[in-house]
Amino acid sequence: MSLTLHYHPLSSFCWKALIALHENGTAFTPNLVNLGDPAQRAALLALWPIGRFPVLEDAARGETVPESSIVIEYLDRHYPGAKRLIPEDPALALQTRQRDRVIDLYIHLPMQKVVLDRLRPADRRDPLGVAEARAQIRTTYALLEREIADGGWMMGERFTLADCSAAPALFYGDMNEPFGDGHPRLAAYLERLKARPSFARVLEAAEPYFGMLPKDG
Ligand SMILES: N[C@@H](CCC(=O)N[C@@H](CS)C(=O)NCC(=O)O)C(=O)O
CATH class of the missing domain: 3.40.30.10 (Glutaredoxin)
Structure with a gap:
């Protein structure tokens, strides 16, 4: 191996x-x-x-x-497997990468900012930076809510790189900046991701470590 x-x-x-x-x-x-x-x-x-x-x-x-x-x-x-994670079609490949970038830059990284701020000493926290990060996350939730097809994956029928990005960003995103009632498609998409065997396996392996996550407050 x-x-x-x-x-x-x-x-x-x-x-x-x-x-x-x-x-x-x-x-x-x-x-x-x-x-x-x-x-x-x-x-x-x-x-x-x-x-x-x-x-x-x-x-x-x-x-x-x-x-x-x-x-x-x-x-x-x-090391390609049966499921190709980047579409062969160049236009679809570009759109897949674009969605991967949007999720990483405008949900995943701001979510890290929210979480890591809790690890700072109380007098070194960055409330303005955290508020900006939360606003960025919410803007991107709204964008994705419009883009995600009912019942499908980020690129439609096929599971791609963009879904690999979305699963952790939305899981921790919802935990730290909850979707609320205004994002039913996003919430349903996260449930589909959690039920996907590849992600369910990752979550099961992480479960024993969840107590180590920094708490709010
Ligand atoms: N852009 C990087 C981000 C990687 C990243 O931020 N990893 C975090 C864990 S989720 C890390 O290594 N943190 C350790 C540290 O910052 O000391 C990627 O896509 O792999």
């Missing part, structure tokens, strides 16, 4: 890569990285100086691949 995924079971960006791996039953070795352990942190930094996961290592091709979207593109290109 040539693939190793450096990850943590609570990490939302790692969930993206895990969903893609599980979608195709791709064989890989999981390496759980505890960033609180100096040796494990140093090992991750040696692989990827930015020090964020997921990072995919491919011993067969001699490649180290950081960044969740790029990990998924890499898997789709070099």
